[in-house]
Amino acid sequence: MIEKQLLEELLGIAVSTGADFAEVFAEQERSGQLRLISGKIESVRDNLLSGVGIRAFVGTKTYYASTSDTTRAGLLKCAAAVAGAVGDGNGQTTPINLTPDPIAIERVKHLPGNVETKRKADILREATDAASGLDEKISQVQGVYMDVDRRFLVANTEGLCREDRKIRTRLAITAVASDGGENQSGFYGPGGGMGIEFFERVSPRAAGERAARQALTNLSAVYCPAGTMTVAIENGFGGVIFHEACGHSLEATSVGIGASQMAGKLGQQIANPKVTAIDDGTISHGWGSFDIDDEGNPASRTVLIENGILKNYMIDRLGSRRMGMPMTGNSRRENYTYEPTSRMTNTFIDNGPDKNEDIIASIEYGLYAKEMGGGSVNPLTGEFNFAVKEGYLVRNGKICEPVRGASLIGTGAQILQDIDMVGQNLATGQGVCGSSSGSVPTDVGQPLIRVRKITVGGRS
Amino acid sequence: MSFTQIKEILFREAKRAGLTDYDVYFRMASDASAEALNKELSSCTFGTKGGVSFRCAVNGKIGAASSQCLEEKELTELVARAIANAEVIDADEEPIFFAGSGEGAYRKPDTAVPALPDAAVLRHAVLELQDQLYAASDLMTDGTTSAAGAATVTVSLANSKGLDLSHSAGMCYTYAEAIVNDGKEPSFGTAFAPVIDTASDIAKKATDEALARLGAGTVKTGTYDVIFAAKQVRSLLSAFSGIFSGKNALLGLSLLAGKEGQTVAADCLTVVDDPFYAENTMQMPFDAEGVATKEKNLIENGVLKTLLYDLTYAKKAGKTPTGNAARGSIADPVSISPYCLRIAPGTDSPEGLREKLGNGLYITELKGLHAGADAVTGDFSIESAGFLVENGKLTKPVHSFTVAGNFFDLLKAIGGVADNVEMGLPSVSGTAAPDLLIKGLSVAGE
Numbered sequence: 001m002i003e004k005q006l007l008e009e010l011l012g013i014a015v016s017t018g019a020d021f022a023e024v025f026a027e028q029e030r031s032g033q034l035r036l037i038s039g040k041i042e043s044v045r046d047n048l049l050s051g052v053g054i055r056a057f058v059g060t061k062t063y064y065a066s067t068s069d070t071t072r073a074g075l076l077k078c079a080a081a082v083a084g085a086v087g088d089g090n091g092q093t094t095p096i097n098l099t100p101d102p103i104a105i106e107r108v109k110h111l112p113g114n115v116e117t118k119r120k121a122d123i124l125r126e127a128t129d130a131a132s133g134l135d136e137k138i139s140q141v142q143g144v145y146m147d148v149d150r151r152f153l154v155a156n157t158e159g160l161c162r163e164d165r166k167i168r169t170r171l172a173i174t175a176v177a178s179d180g181g182e183n184q185s186g187f188y189g190p191g192g193g194m195g196i197e198f199f200e201r202v203s204p205r206a207a208g209e210r211a212a213r214q215a216l217t218n219l220s221a222v223y224c225p226a227g228t229m230t231v232a233i234e235n236g237f238g239g240v241i242f243h244e245a246c247g248h249s250l251e252a253t254s255v256g257i258g259a260s261q262m263a264g265k266l267g268q269q270i271a272n273p274k275v276t277a278i279d280d281g282t283i284s285h286g287w288g289s290f291d292i293d294d295e296g297n298p299a300s301r302t303v304l305i306e307n308g309i310l311k312n313y314m315i316d317r318l319g320s321r322r323m324g325m326p327m328t329g330n331s332r333r334e335n336y337t338y339e340p341t342s343r344m345t346n347t348f349i350d351n352g353p354d355k356n357e358d359i360i361a362s363i364e365y366g367l368y369a370k371e372m373g374g375g376s377v378n379p380l381t382g383e384f385n386f387a388v389k390e391g392y393l394v395r396n397g398k399i400c401e402p403v404r405g406a407s408l409i410g411t412g413a414q415i416l417q418d419i420d421m422v423g424q425n426l427a428t429g430q431g432v433c434g435s436s437s438g439s440v441p442t443d444v445g446q447p448l449i450r451v452r453k454i455t456v457g458g459r460s
Numbered sequence: 461m462s463f464t465q466i467k468e469i470l471f472r473e474a475k476r477a478g479l480t481d482y483d484v485y486f487r488m489a490s491d492a493s494a495e496a497l498n499k500e501l502s503s504c505t506f507g508t509k510g511g512v513s514f515r516c517a518v519n520g521k522i523g524a525a526s527s528q529c530l531e532e533k534e535l536t537e538l539v540a541r542a543i544a545n546a547e548v549i550d551a552d553e554e555p556i557f558f559a560g561s562g563e564g565a566y567r568k569p570d571t572a573v574p575a576l577p578d579a580a581v582l583r584h585a586v587l588e589l590q591d592q593l594y595a596a597s598d599l600m601t602d603g604t605t606s607a608a609g610a611a612t613v614t615v616s617l618a619n620s621k622g623l624d625l626s627h628s629a630g631m632c633y634t635y636a637e638a639i640v641n642d643g644k645e646p647s648f649g650t651a652f653a654p655v656i657d658t659a660s661d662i663a664k665k666a667t668d669e670a671l672a673r674l675g676a677g678t679v680k681t682g683t684y685d686v687i688f689a690a691k692q693v694r695s696l697l698s699a700f701s702g703i704f705s706g707k708n709a710l711l712g713l714s715l716l717a718g719k720e721g722q723t724v725a726a727d728c729l730t731v732v733d734d735p736f737y738a739e740n741t742m743q744m745p746f747d748a749e750g751v752a753t754k755e756k757n758l759i760e761n762g763v764l765k766t767l768l769y770d771l772t773y774a775k776k777a778g779k780t781p782t783g784n785a786a787r788g789s790i791a792d793p794v795s796i797s798p799y800c801l802r803i804a805p806g807t808d809s810p811e812g813l814r815e816k817l818g819n820g821l822y823i824t825e826l827k828g829l830h831a832g833a834d835a836v837t838g839d840f841s842i843e844s845a846g847f848l849v850e851n852g853k854l855t856k857p858v859h860s861f862t863v864a865g866n867f868f869d870l871l872k873a874i875g876g877v878a879d880n881v882e883m884g885l886p887s888v889s890g891t892a893a894p895d896l897l898i899k900g901l902s903v904a905g906e
Binding site for chain 2: 028031034035037038040041042043044045046047048049050051060061062063064065066067068069070078081082084085117118121139140176178182183184185223224226227228254257258259337339373374375376378380381383384385386387404405406407409410411455456457458459460
C-alpha cells in the first residue's frame with residue numbers, strides 16, 4: 001500500500017520532535033450496499049475509502065493526523081503535522097528499520113469484488129420477498145445487503161510492519177406490520193466475516209421471515225407493564241446486556257483514565273459465580289474477528305470474568321501505557337480518520353450450569369426478552385439501558401402474551417451479581433458498536449440467562 | 461486535485477461514455493482538535509479528507525459510485541462503476557438532474573469560515589479549561605475532560621444541466637466534562653460553547669451540573685407530568701426527525717403521512733426547519749441536488765404545514781421540493797433530512813414553566829435514544845435522570861428510571877413551551893429547542 005522506504009521516512013519525521021513512538025496506519029476499503037424498499041432496489045452504494053493516519057506518542061500524550069491525500073506530498077505533510085504538534089524539531093530524523101512480517105490472513109471463498117452485483121440483489125430479494133409474503137399485514141419491508149473488503153497496513157517505530165485483509169457481509173431486514181392506524185416493526189440483521197458464501201450458512205428466506213414475524217408479534221402485543229421484575233433474556237443478540245452493562249466498562253478507554261466502575265477491581269468477585277465472560281477476536285469468520293488489530297497486534301482470546309472473578313481488561317497501546325499492563329489485541333477504529341482505542345470484538349457470556357427450561361419455569365411473574373435491540377452505557381457509573389424488541393410476560397413458569405415498548409435499565413455492577421441463572425444455548429448476534437474511535441462490527445452473545453431483579457421501562 | 465480538475469475528468473469520461481444526465485458531488489473536510497485529561501494534554505488530532513461521488517442516469521435509472529482516492533485512474537473508473545451500478549436498480553424513481561433555482565435564489569450566509577487553530581492554541585485552551593474545572597470543586601476527580609476543536613467543510617456540486625455550486629462552512633467549540641466524586645459515588649456534568657475561548661463559563665456549568673446530580677435517589681413507578689430540559693428536547697427531536705420525511709411518509713414509514721393541514725400537536729408548538737438559523741454557523745444555501753434551501757414551518761401552532769421533500773419525492777407526492785435532499789457522506793445515496801430543526805420559543809420562563817408543572821419530574825438526561833426510540837411507531841422507553849419538582853421548585857436529584865410514551869401522543873400532550881431556546885453544536889443538520897412541559901408520561905422506577 002505504501003512502500004517500505006516511504007513508511008520509514010514518515011515514521012522518522014513523526015518522531016523527530018521528541019515523540020518516543022510513532023505508527024503509520026494505511027487503509028483502503030471497498031464497500032458495497034444494495035438497498036431495497038417496496039420490493040424494488042432503490043440504490044447501490046459503491047465506495048472506495050482510502051487514507052492514512054499517523055500517530056505519535058509522548059508518554060501517554062498522543063498526536064494524530066489523518067489524510068485522504070495519499071500522494072507522497074500529502075503523506076509528508078501529514079507526518080509533519082504530527083511532528084509539529086509534538087514540538088519544535090531539530091530537523092534531524094531518526095533512522096527506522098521496518099521488518100515486514102507477513103501474518104496468516106484468514107481467507108474467504110468469494111471476494112465481494114468478484115461476485116456479480118446481480119447475485120447479491122437476488123439474495124436480498126429472496127429475504128425481502130419472504131418477509132412481504134408472510135402475512136398481508138406486512139405493509140413495508142426494507143432490506144440492505146452490504147459487504148466490505150478492508151485492507152490495511154500498520155508500521156511502527158518498533159519495526160513492526162504488518163498487513164491484514166478482512167471481508168464482511170451482512171443482510172439487514174426491517175419489516176413493518178400495520179393494521180391501519182398503527183405501525184410496528186421487526187428487525188433481523190445476520191452477518192459474518194466472509195463473502196457471499198455466508199448465505200450457505202444463513203438462509204435469506206428465514207432471515208426475512210424472522211423480521212416479519214417479530215413485526216406481527218409486536219402488532220398483536222400490548223404495552224409492557226412498568227416496574228421491577230425478574231427477566232429472562234434469550235441467547236444471541238441478548239448478549240448486548242453484557243456488552244453494555246459490563247463490556248464497555250472493561251475497555252482501557254475508560255479503565256485507563258479511572259473513569260470506569262470496574263477500575264482497580266482485578267481479582268475481585270464482581271459477578272455471580274455462574275458468570276464467565278470472554279472477548280475473542282480469533283473466532284473463525286466471526287463478525288467481530290480480525291487477524292491483527294488496528295495497531296498490528298494479533299487478535300486474541302481474553303477471559304474477562306471467570307466464575308464471577310474479574311480476570312482482565314481489553315487493552316490497547318495507550319491503555320497499556322496508562323495501566324502498566326500488556327496489550328490484548330483489542331485496538332480498533334472505524335477507519336483511518338479515527339485514532340484507535342480499545343474496543344470489544346466478539347464478546348459473550350459463556351454457557352453455564354442451568355437448564356433453559358428450568359430458567360423459564362423458575363419465574364413466577366416476569367418478562368421473557370426474546371429479542372433485544374441496542375443500548376448504551378455510561379462506563380463511569382455503569383448505568384446502562386437497552387431496548388427489548390420482542391418480549392413476552394411470564395406467569396407461573398409459562399411464557400404468555402407478547403408485550404412491546406419495553407426497555408431494561410440498571411447498573412453494571414448490580415446486574416452482574418443479579419444474573420443468577422445461566423443456561424446452555426450460547427449463540428451470538430451481530431451488532432455495530434459506536435464509541436470514540438467510530439463504529440466497528442462486534443458480536444455479542446450469551447445463552448439464556450435469568451436476571452433476578454431489574455427495572456423494566458414500560459407503561460404504568 | 462481541485463474540484464475543477466476532478467469535474468473536468470469526470471465530465472470528459474461521462475461524455476465519452478455517451479451519458480447525457482449526470483452530476484459530480486465533492487466534499488472536502490478538515491478538522492483540528494485537542495483533549496486534556498487529569499490536568500495534562502492527552503491528545504491532539506488533525507484530519508483532512510476529500511471525496512467525490514459521480515451519479516448518472518442510464519435508461520431511466522440512477523447509478524452512483526464514490527471514492528476518496530482522487531487519482532485520475534480511479535476517477536476514470538468511477539464513471540464505469542456508476543453505469544454498471546445503474547443496471548441493478550429497479551425502483552421506479554425517475555432520475556432528475558436540476559438546472560438550478562435561478563440567479564439570486566441562493567442566499568449567501570453571512571457566517572465566516574473559521575481558520576483551523578494550530579496545536580499551541582488548542583493546547584492552551586484545553587489546559588486552561590482543566591485548570592478552571594479543577595478549581596471549580598474540591599471533588600473534581602480523574603476522568604475530568606476538556607476539549608477544543610474546529611472543523612471546516614466545502615461542498616461542491618456540478619451537473620450536466622450547467623449547475624455549478626460551491627459553499628464552505630465551519631464551526632468551532634470548547635467542551636468540558638466534569639467528574640466529581642464525594643467518596644460515595646461519581647457523578648458527571650457536561651457543557652460546551654461554540655467558540656474556542658476559555659472566557660466562557662462552561663467549566664462552571666459542567667461542574668454545577670455534576671455537583672447537583674450527586675446523591676441522586678429513585679422515583680416510584682407511576683404516571684407523571686414532566687418537563688424535558690431543552691437539551692433533551694433536542695435529543696427527542698433528533699431521534700424522531702425522520703417522521704418529517706416526505707419519502708418516509710410515502711413509503712408508510714411515518715405516521716404523519718397524509719396529515720398535512722391537520723392538527724398533529726398542541727397549539728403551543730411550532731417546529732421550524734431552518735438552514736439559516738442565526739446561531740448555527742454551519743449554514744447551507746443549497747441541498748444535495750442543487751435546490752436553494754429555505755426556512756419553513758413544519759408544524760405551525762400545532763398544525764402540520766409541510767413535510768420535507770427532495771426532487772424525486774416532491775414529484776411523486778405532487779408537492780414542491782423543499783430543498784431538503786441530503787447526503788450523509790459522499791458514499792451515501794441522496795436522502796431527505798432537515799437542516800436546523802428548531803422549536804419556536806414559548807412565553808414562559810423555565811422557572812415559570814416549573815411553577816406551571818407544580819409537582820413532577822424535570823428530565824435533564826435521556827440515554828440510548830438510538831435504541832429506545834422508534835420513529836416508525838413513535839414509541840419510546842428511555843433511561844432518564846433529572847430532578848424531582850415539588851411545588852414548582854427543583855428539590856432533589858433522581859436517576860435510574862425510564863420515561864415511556866409515544867412521540868405522536870407527546871406532541872399533543874405539550875402543556876407549555878419555555879422561552880429558553882438552546883442550540884446544540886453547530887451542524888448542517890442540527891437542533892434547537894426550549895424546555896417543554898408534557899402531561900402524563902409513564903415512569904418506571906422503584
